[in-house]
Amino acid sequence: MPLSITVNLPTVIIAAVLAALLLAVAVRGVRRRRRGGSGCGRGCSGCPYAARCGGEKKK
Numbered sequence: 001m002p003l004s005i006t007v008n009l010p011t012v013i014i015a016a017v018l019a020a021l022l023l024a025v026a027v028r029g030v031r032r033r034r035r036g037g038s039g040c041g042r043g044c045s046g047c048p049y050a051a052r053c054g055g056e057k058k059k
Helices: 003-034
Strands: none
């Protein structure tokens, strides 16, 4: 391998792992929102932004 790839390989691996984690968090958030869950992962009781959240549907 060329020297530049060998030297930068740990940086590339760490960046790929961080990108994969970021993508996983984003996909999880989108899936939760599509199922009607709240954005923070908790219930809306006691939340000052419960009226604007859209997490729990009012009956």
